Amino acid sequence: MRWGLVGASTIAAQHMIGAIRATGGEVAAVVSTTRARADEFAASHGIAAAADRLTLVLDDASIGAVYISSTNEKHHAQALAAIAAGKHVLCEKPLAMTVAEAAGMVQAAEAAGVVLATNHHLRCSGAHRAVRDLIRAGRIGRVLSLRLFHAVQLPPHLQGWRINDASAGGGVIPDITVHDADVARFLLDEDPVAVVAQMGASGMGQGVEDSVMSVWTMPSGALVQSHESFTHPFAGSGLEVHGDRGSIFARGVMTQAPVGEVELVTATGRAAVPFPAHNLYVQGVGDFLAAVAGSGRPAATGADGVASLAVALAVRKAAQTGTRQQIDYGSAA
Numbered sequence: 001m002r003w004g005l006v007g008a009s010t011i012a013a014q015h016m017i018g019a020i021r022a023t024g025g026e027v028a029a030v031v032s033t034t035r036a037r038a039d040e041f042a043a044s045h046g047i048a049a050a051a052d053r054l055t056l057v058l059d060d061a062s063i064g065a066v067y068i069s070s071t072n073e074k075h076h077a078q079a080l081a082a083i084a085a086g087k088h089v090l091c092e093k094p095l096a097m098t099v100a101e102a103a104g105m106v107q108a109a110e111a112a113g114v115v116l117a118t119n120h121h122l123r124c125s126g127a128h129r130a131v132r133d134l135i136r137a138g139r140i141g142r143v144l145s146l147r148l149f150h151a152v153q154l155p156p157h158l159q160g161w162r163i164n165d166a167s168a169g170g171g172v173i174p175d176i177t178v179h180d181a182d183v184a185r186f187l188l189d190e191d192p193v194a195v196v197a198q199m200g201a202s203g204m205g206q207g208v209e210d211s212v213m214s215v216w217t218m219p220s221g222a223l224v225q226s227h228e229s230f231t232h233p234f235a236g237s238g239l240e241v242h243g244d245r246g247s248i249f250a251r252g253v254m255t256q257a258p259v260g261e262v263e264l265v266t267a268t269g270r271a272a273v274p275f276p277a278h279n280l281y282v283q284g285v286g287d288f289l290a291a292v293a294g295s296g297r298p299a300a301t302g303a304d305g306v307a308s309l310a311v312a313l314a315v316r317k318a319a320q321t322g323t324r325q326q327i328d329y330g331s332a333a
């Protein structure tokens, strides 16, 4: 597969170029809003073509897939343009700024007969898949609650638009809550119904929240408690799933690397749960390619990206208004 990158981003540089190449793909071109940055990015990553216009990728019939990792407000228009050009699209989260926009992307991809996937990497984690397998196998009985703790320290090199530009989609809710929404849906196989939330801004940035805590109700009656932050250097990340016959403790697993530990606790005792330590992003690109080939599905579909955005936006609205929010998934989720 020949790929075009849209966005000269950190995530592309640190994870996705390697993942594309590890799955046998070629990174053929990169598009940035700035020509100089596109050229510099192409030179440092061995990419043959670079430009500040999308047509570089869209008009090249040999490019079959586009990976979009620009700032969040650009995803929608760039994805629609790529879909209209007949490209398969792997888009970063959040898919868009609104649920309606994201749903429109799913509808456009369906109409064009191309794959649209959301880069929710945590679904690709061996640890997360092991936790889901335990739940599905009934090892903890009926699930009563899920606790997601994903409060981290945003590294200095990422303290730009994420913490000071609401119009670019900044804030911890579109950045991390959206991932946690996908984790909850992935692990529990159901969609949150309603949320309550509180958020805060510690002064790290301007005009957007940097911390949020929320509680979600699930159709089964299970409760989800979720905490995301950019300002917690030593909190550690993880999740706990509690059932009426057991609990699962997964520590250090809300990460980009295949690390952490998973433990199952039941009446018979405590047991470490092994899981494969494959690269999350390579798995995600591999699943995407299988979907393009018609032999699989993306780890997270476009519809999954609509749903995670719907939950995240409901969390923000709940925090802004101080009211319980029913989640509006739009028509595509």
Ligand code: NDP
Pocket: 006, 007, 008, 009, 010, 011, 012, 031, 032, 033, 034, 037, 069, 070, 071, 072, 092, 093, 094, 119, 120, 121, 158, 160, 175, 256
């Ligand atoms: P970056 O800030 O590194 O890049 C985002 C955009 O900012 C780039 O596309 C580029 O715009 C612009 N940019 C990059 N460097 C500079 C610079 N030095 N000066 C001015 N502008 C610059 O963001 P991330 O890589 O952290 O995030 C990109 C997307 O990926 C977001 O949607 C984010 O939510 C998502 N993401 C997903 C992760 C995952 O694990 N799934 C992890 C991290 C991020 P241009 O388009 O013009 O090139």
